[in-house]
Amino acid sequence: MQNISKEDYLSAIYxxxxxxxxxxxxxxxDKLSISNAAVTDMLKKLANDGFVDYKRYKGIRLxxxxxxxxxNMVRRHRIxxxxxxxxxxxxxxxxxxxxxxxxxxxxxxxxxxxxxxLDFPExxxxxxxxxxxxxxxxxxxxxxxxxxxxKGEAVEVVRVNDFDNSFxxxxxxxxxxxxxxxxxxxxxxxxxxxxxxxxxxxxxxxSTIAANVFVHRKN
Amino acid sequence: MQNISKEDYLSAIYxxxxxxxxxxxxxxxDKLSISNAAVTDMLKKLANDGFVDYKRYKGIRLxxxxxxxxxNMVRRHRIxxxxxxxxxxxxxxxxxxxxxxxxxxxxxxxxxxxxxxLDFPExxxxxxxxxxxxxxxxxxxxxxxxxxxxKGEAVEVVRVNDFDNSFxxxxxxxxxxxxxxxxxxxxxxxxxxxxxxxxxxxxxxxSTIAANVFVHRKN
DNA sequence: GAATTAATTTAAGCAAGCTTAAAATTATTG
DNA sequence: CAATAATTTTAAGCTTGCTTAAATTAATTC
Ligand SMILES: [Mn+2]
Ligand SMILES: [Mn+2]
Ligand SMILES: [Mn+2]
Ligand SMILES: [Mn+2]
Numbered sequence: 001m002q003n004i005s006k007e008d009y010l011s012a013i014y015x016x017x018x019x020x021x022x023x024x025x026x027x028x029x030d031k032l033s034i035s036n037a038a039v040t041d042m043l044k045k046l047a048n049d050g051f052v053d054y055k056r057y058k059g060i061r062l063x064x065x066x067x068x069x070x071x072n073m074v075r076r077h078r079i080x081x082x083x084x085x086x087x088x089x090x091x092x093x094x095x096x097x098x099x100x101x102x103x104x105x106x107x108x109x110x111x112x113x114x115x116x117x118l119d120f121p122e123x124x125x126x127x128x129x130x131x132x133x134x135x136x137x138x139x140x141x142x143x144x145x146x147x148x149x150x151k152g153e154a155v156e157v158v159r160v161n162d163f164d165n166s167f168x169x170x171x172x173x174x175x176x177x178x179x180x181x182x183x184x185x186x187x188x189x190x191x192x193x194x195x196x197x198x199x200x201x202x203x204x205x206x207s208t209i210a211a212n213v214f215v216h217r218k219n
Numbered sequence: 220m221q222n223i224s225k226e227d228y229l230s231a232i233y234x235x236x237x238x239x240x241x242x243x244x245x246x247x248x249d250k251l252s253i254s255n256a257a258v259t260d261m262l263k264k265l266a267n268d269g270f271v272d273y274k275r276y277k278g279i280r281l282x283x284x285x286x287x288x289x290x291n292m293v294r295r296h297r298i299x300x301x302x303x304x305x306x307x308x309x310x311x312x313x314x315x316x317x318x319x320x321x322x323x324x325x326x327x328x329x330x331x332x333x334x335x336x337l338d339f340p341e342x343x344x345x346x347x348x349x350x351x352x353x354x355x356x357x358x359x360x361x362x363x364x365x366x367x368x369x370k371g372e373a374v375e376v377v378r379v380n381d382f383d384n385s386f387x388x389x390x391x392x393x394x395x396x397x398x399x400x401x402x403x404x405x406x407x408x409x410x411x412x413x414x415x416x417x418x419x420x421x422x423x424x425x426s427t428i429a430a431n432v433f434v435h436r437k438n
Numbered sequence: 439g440a441a442t443t444a445a446t447t448t449a450a451g452c453a454a455g456c457t458t459a460a461a462a463t464t465a466t467t468g
Numbered sequence: 469c470a471a472t473a474a475t476t477t478t479a480a481g482c483t484t485g486c487t488t489a490a491a492t493t494a495a496t497t498c
Contacts, residue, residue: 441496442495443496446492449490449491450489451488452486452487455483455484457480457483458479458482459478461479462475464475467471467473
């Protein structure tokens, strides 16, 4: 397509649509930090390109083509993130921005080559799933927010919300990364903050932090 | 700067300016496949930004700032080329285009990291010099076009012209790559084509091919 | 169900980066 | 040095992607 704007719109629609597949223009505008008028404008173009179904004042949803395109963009983004993290050694709080600036430029050939180098990773550095070359996603894992784990439970970190870099940096600062095992030592009734054991050290994390870390139960 | 067009103009001016540092608008238009009118337009903007010295109908040259910026773009491009070639295994006839599409997106931080991973390469996959972080170029090597080598000479490939992919592909097809050693077995008077020995095989190459391969004498 | 509020679209306009055609300037040459 | 040629600039106009303000439509609430 060779059009950064359109690609960003498609990615955003895919990423932020509701479970029924629809999305409000409002939300797109929000996520892209752009006016509603601009969104209306672009929706007409995307509809014209056959990427979205759109009737004025009615709902918005990706067509089959649009979903395919968007999913490929997500794939490109996440493979970049893994590559930057694993191969280049970039910390997980910096890969998103860098990947975002590279995802439009790389050829599919390069993306596929990187994927191969990485041995076909299924998840990005934040635990988000990577669609394969055919658009297939790895089978979904059942996770719970760390904030729902109870005193005494042993869990493994499986995914973290990736929309705030300082949050990610904080996490790695206290030793939390993907696949890390934690034990919940205590949950304070006062503010629902948790004392967790990680690498044999104990740290206290707020309930807000805990709500943005997703885990598997291990016992 | 975050402006792909301007960056491409600066790179082109740097790359294609004459030895006295000037360049004609004409030539920029040519190299960027763009109209002269568009070039005039952009020159005003670049002058306004302090990147070029420009007076209408007079010569064009980069300011100190402009040269610095341009040199950094060349650096970014060439480090990408080395990275794609060495780390990702992309053939030398494909790295230029891919690097061109990535050079605007990457952060300087990423570029520096890649440079370090590559152990501070001095030349790109086609033998072109890479400015270091401070804009310093490796000291210039004295080379001659292969077409000027004489029967019996042993030479080493040091640089190839990189503006035609099929040429590059042809070269690697017959085993020519950077640092390769060759011996000139014969030069045909008829068309100045050469018979060279490479990896104990003999191949005939046209004088045009030979004129675009640059070598060191080895004896 | 009418009134209010929220969401969306239209209208008008702007900047960037192009185009072609015409005009102006500079360079070359007979 | 005058004529011609080459180069560069100006003028007018187009598309893309954005903006704000006003108008329209849909959704919510009393
Ligand atoms: Mn991301
Ligand atoms: Mn991610
Ligand atoms: Mn190149
Ligand atoms: Mn090169």
